[in-house]
Amino acid sequence: MSVDLSQFYEVFFEESFEGLDAMESELLGLEPGTPDNETINTIFRAAHSIKGGSGTFGFNSVSEFTHVIETLLDQIRDGRRLLTQHQIDLFLQSVDCMRDMLNCLRNNEEPDVELAQPLKLAFEKILNGDETPGDDEAPSDVTPATSTLDTHWHISLKPGIDILKTGNEPIFMLQEIAELGDAKIAIDVSLVPMLNAVEPDNLYLSWQIDLTSQCKEEDIAEIFDWIIDESEIEITQSSNLVDNKDDAGDRLPVETENTQDSKPENLTNASTESSAVVTPPPAPKKEATQSKATESSSIRVSIDKVDSLINMVGELVITQAMLTQLTDGEFDKSKLASIQEGMAQLAHNTRDLQESVMRIRMLPISFVFSRFPRLVRDTSKKLNKKINLVLRGENTELDKTVMEKISDPMVHLVRNSMDHGIEIPEERLATGKEETGTLTLNAYHQGGNVVVEIVDDGKGLNTDKIKSKAIENGLIKESDDLSEQQINELIFEPGFSTADEVSDLSGRGVGMDVVRRNIQALNGSVELQSVKGKGSTFTIRLPLTLAILDGQLIRVADHIYIIPLINIIESLQIDPSKVNNVGGEYDVLRLRDEYVPIIRLHQAFNHQADCSKLTEGLLVVVESDNGKVGIWVDELLGQQQVVIKSLEANYRKVDGISGATILGDGTVSLIIDIIGLVKLAGLRKAVRVNALAGKQDAGAR
Amino acid sequence: MNIDELNARLVESTVNEQDYFDEFQQYLTFLMNGEEYGVDILRVQEIRGWEKCTVIPNSSDYVRGVLNLRGTVVPVIDLRVRFGLANAEYSQITVVIVVKLRQDDKDKIMGLVVDAVSDVHALKRSQINVSPELGDNQNSEFIQGLGQVENKMLILLDLNNILD
Numbered sequence: 001m002s003v004d005l006s007q008f009y010e011v012f013f014e015e016s017f018e019g020l021d022a023m024e025s026e027l028l029g030l031e032p033g034t035p036d037n038e039t040i041n042t043i044f045r046a047a048h049s050i051k052g053g054s055g056t057f058g059f060n061s062v063s064e065f066t067h068v069i070e071t072l073l074d075q076i077r078d079g080r081r082l083l084t085q086h087q088i089d090l091f092l093q094s095v096d097c098m099r100d101m102l103n104c105l106r107n108n109e110e111p112d113v114e115l116a117q118p119l120k121l122a123f124e125k126i127l128n129g130d131e132t133p134g135d136d137e138a139p140s141d142v143t144p145a146t147s148t149l150d151t152h153w154h155i156s157l158k159p160g161i162d163i164l165k166t167g168n169e170p171i172f173m174l175q176e177i178a179e180l181g182d183a184k185i186a187i188d189v190s191l192v193p194m195l196n197a198v199e200p201d202n203l204y205l206s207w208q209i210d211l212t213s214q215c216k217e218e219d220i221a222e223i224f225d226w227i228i229d230e231s232e233i234e235i236t237q238s239s240n241l242v243d244n245k246d247d248a249g250d251r252l253p254v255e256t257e258n259t260q261d262s263k264p265e266n267l268t269n270a271s272t273e274s275s276a277v278v279t280p281p282p283a284p285k286k287e288a289t290q291s292k293a294t295e296s297s298s299i300r301v302s303i304d305k306v307d308s309l310i311n312m313v314g315e316l317v318i319t320q321a322m323l324t325q326l327t328d329g330e331f332d333k334s335k336l337a338s339i340q341e342g343m344a345q346l347a348h349n350t351r352d353l354q355e356s357v358m359r360i361r362m363l364p365i366s367f368v369f370s371r372f373p374r375l376v377r378d379t380s381k382k383l384n385k386k387i388n389l390v391l392r393g394e395n396t397e398l399d400k401t402v403m404e405k406i407s408d409p410m411v412h413l414v415r416n417s418m419d420h421g422i423e424i425p426e427e428r429l430a431t432g433k434e435e436t437g438t439l440t441l442n443a444y445h446q447g448g449n450v451v452v453e454i455v456d457d458g459k460g461l462n463t464d465k466i467k468s469k470a471i472e473n474g475l476i477k478e479s480d481d482l483s484e485q486q487i488n489e490l491i492f493e494p495g496f497s498t499a500d501e502v503s504d505l506s507g508r509g510v511g512m513d514v515v516r517r518n519i520q521a522l523n524g525s526v527e528l529q530s531v532k533g534k535g536s537t538f539t540i541r542l543p544l545t546l547a548i549l550d551g552q553l554i555r556v557a558d559h560i561y562i563i564p565l566i567n568i569i570e571s572l573q574i575d576p577s578k579v580n581n582v583g584g585e586y587d588v589l590r591l592r593d594e595y596v597p598i599i600r601l602h603q604a605f606n607h608q609a610d611c612s613k614l615t616e617g618l619l620v621v622v623e624s625d626n627g628k629v630g631i632w633v634d635e636l637l638g639q640q641q642v643v644i645k646s647l648e649a650n651y652r653k654v655d656g657i658s659g660a661t662i663l664g665d666g667t668v669s670l671i672i673d674i675i676g677l678v679k680l681a682g683l684r685k686a687v688r689v690n691a692l693a694g695k696q697d698a699g700a701r
Numbered sequence: 702m703n704i705d706e707l708n709a710r711l712v713e714s715t716v717n718e719q720d721y722f723d724e725f726q727q728y729l730t731f732l733m734n735g736e737e738y739g740v741d742i743l744r745v746q747e748i749r750g751w752e753k754c755t756v757i758p759n760s761s762d763y764v765r766g767v768l769n770l771r772g773t774v775v776p777v778i779d780l781r782v783r784f785g786l787a788n789a790e791y792s793q794i795t796v797v798i799v800v801k802l803r804q805d806d807k808d809k810i811m812g813l814v815v816d817a818v819s820d821v822h823a824l825k826r827s828q829i830n831v832s833p834e835l836g837d838n839q840n841s842e843f844i845q846g847l848g849q850v851e852n853k854m855l856i857l858l859d860l861n862n863i864l865d
Contacts, residue, residue, distance in 0.1 A: 650773065
């Protein structure tokens with residue numbers, strides 16, 4: 001019987017990437033010297049599983065590379081070697097390298113060994129600098145438990161020779177095994193030396209155990225938790241149906257290393273093999289392999305969410321059964337009330353179910369936050385700055401789609417804060433601050449929004465520099481008198497960068513405007529506060545989900561459109577005396593201190609409008625990417641939450657429209673994309689010019 | 702034949718499809734401007750009566766808009782306008798045939814407005830003739846061939862990339 005191993009690839013990759021993430025986060029917490037055993041063990045275990053897995057699947061380039069890492073880790077773990085900063089850096093680099101290799105393999109490409117080779121050599125150099133022999137790892141594969149019925153287990157237990165010295169007593173383990181089920185235990189005394197050579201502290205015995213029990217493999221493995229590192233333990237399932245020896249290829253070995261304290265092995269025993277015990281892969285993951293899932297097409301859902309979903313479905317079924325019963329057979333009017341009641345319950349159930357399903361898409365923002373410790377570490381090193389990263393509100397939940405799209409803008413903002421915000425240590429000390437700067441990422445819910453703040457305690461924005469740069473780039477004029485806040489916000493203008501030198505961190509001029517555009521594309525907004533010398537804060541506001549938005553229904557002729565409520569600043573009736581026509585191209589309304597260009601929606605969308613005079617309709621003032629725009633419509637209708645449907649799924653992208661939704665009466669209504677509409681109306685430039693003119697005007701007052 | 706009957710035949714056709722597969726291909730035929738046209742029945746999902754739909758701004762004149770097909774937003778194309786036929790009127794028997802088509806290399810669901818549905822015909826491969834080349838006719842790219850049934854001529858359509 002041969003099984004196509006490739007069906008397990010996806011599980012392997014997913015687990016390996018998780019392992020790499022774990023390694024990375026633990027490595028970041030490491031200090032040179034003799035590190036915490038638990039930490040090293042976690043890293044070791046991750047490396048070990050990747051090695052074992054890649055070996056099984058024949059990804060030799062990965063397993064060979066991991067082997068060197070593992071050997072070094074093992075020596076560090078045993079206290080035979082001190083951990084140096086250089087080694088930590090090498091480990092981190094190798095995490096990146098492994099990630100690249102695994103990504104290549106995942107895409108069915110040959111991994112680039114060029115990258116791995118220098119790292120491998122560096123590791124080998126470290127290893128050869130010392131005479132200590134590396135441990136031989138012998139991964140052994142063992143069948144995962146599959147059945148809850150009585151299973152025959154064969155356990156081969158060969159404890160390490162000095163486990164008695166560490167206070168372990170095999171008798172107790174054997175007793176525990178016997179408690180699991182029907183056990184036949186045979187002792188092997190072949191290794192007991194002549195009496196004169198016996199060291200009373202050493203254990204020379206080994207055992208062969210045949211166990212018939214309902215237990216799972218983990219249960220057996222657990223008993224040996226304390227001695228796994230020093231001992232050879234093999235647990236095999238010898239079912240009556242399957243011959244173990246013949247189907248070795250069927251098995252999916254996943255190796256774990258025990259975490260418990262392993263005392264330094266004495267040198268004569270250094271060549272003793274440490275062996276691995278296998279735990280079966282968790283069942284849900286197996287299913288995941290069947291659909292060739294890519295990274296973004298699968299999500300992990302916590303069990304309580306699934307449970308609540310099952311509850312809802314249960315209730316839905318009950319309600320449905322009730323309704324079926326009511327409408328079955330003869331129908332008379334007396335049942336009408338019960339049916340109405342049932343329908344109300346059905347509506348209630350459906351709404352609950354919808355909410356629960358939506359909740360499944362929500363993931364904690366720690367998925368995004370987790371990449372920042374590494375980023376901050378590497379970047380601060382490159383910049384010679386000392387930066388302490390503080391993460392808050394990591395459990396704030398956010399729609400998966402939003403999460404994927406927010407990650408890049410956040411990286412940009414964090415880099416920006418590190419590059420431009422936080423000062424070098426000398427400068428900080430000179431201004432009476434602590435040497436180490438603090439960068440805080442804070443996420444929380446506010447209203448229907450998720451707010452993410454990026455706070456640094458650096459020098460704040462250099463308003464003078466921004467101003468001179470803006471003048472140089474022609475964004476504003478020398479004579480413009482803008483408030484500090486207005487000047488600071490200029491960094492969101494396209495083509496703006498204040499870095500004195502173009503570094504590879506920031507300063508390529510494709511900066512903040514892209515960030516702002518990306519966030520706005522998610523129906524979000526980004527704000528900035530800065531206090532000179534004290535630091536700056538970027539605040540990103542995002543809708544909880546992309547699937548639902550709060551919309552304002554508007555009417556143009558007999559067409560109903562939806563404007564996202566988050567874009568709307570105000571709605572007003574137009575005072576014709578304040579409207580001017582600019583060069584015959586477009587109208588602007590002077591609204592307090594700003595000039596707002598007017599888009600006539602019926603013109604942009606080619607509809608016949610009811611109203612011909614500006615005064616008859618209403619102006620909805622919205623925020624576009626560059627400034628305010630007025631959208632002139634016939635009438636405002638209600639506000640409601642709408643579920644966004646894709647228009648592109650069956651049609652194609654439509655300019656000025658971001659999607660569609662279905663209204664209460666079953667008709668389709670289209671959702672207006674403000675930025676697209678401004679472009680469609682050919683007012684892109686006008687909006688910016690007027691926004692700046694407004695600021696200038698405001699400053700003049 | 703009314704819509705319900707046709708929908709019932711649609712269900713039937715998918716059941717029996719395997720038996721006919723080698724020799725016959727079934728076509729749903731419909732009328733436009735007096736001529737009978739046919740589309741591969743396996744592409745047809747359902748037939749609906751014409752109802753007003755939501756206009757898409759700045760779209761081509763043959764795109765009537767989008768409608769709500771049980772929660773999916775589906776564009777509706779007036780095939781008569783698309784083919785430049787006269788008399789694209791909306792009456793009691795005007796129907797929308799919902800089909801699954803390839804467009805821009807993706808499967809898309811669209812509604813096609815036609816004058817009326819007609820029948821379901823099983824055509825042998827031998828009954829289908831290649832349509833004569835008429836030089837510069839824009840519509841010819843959508844014509845798969847001409848079918849012959851009981852002295853009637855059917856214009857068999859292949860509507861992939863109808864939006865182009």
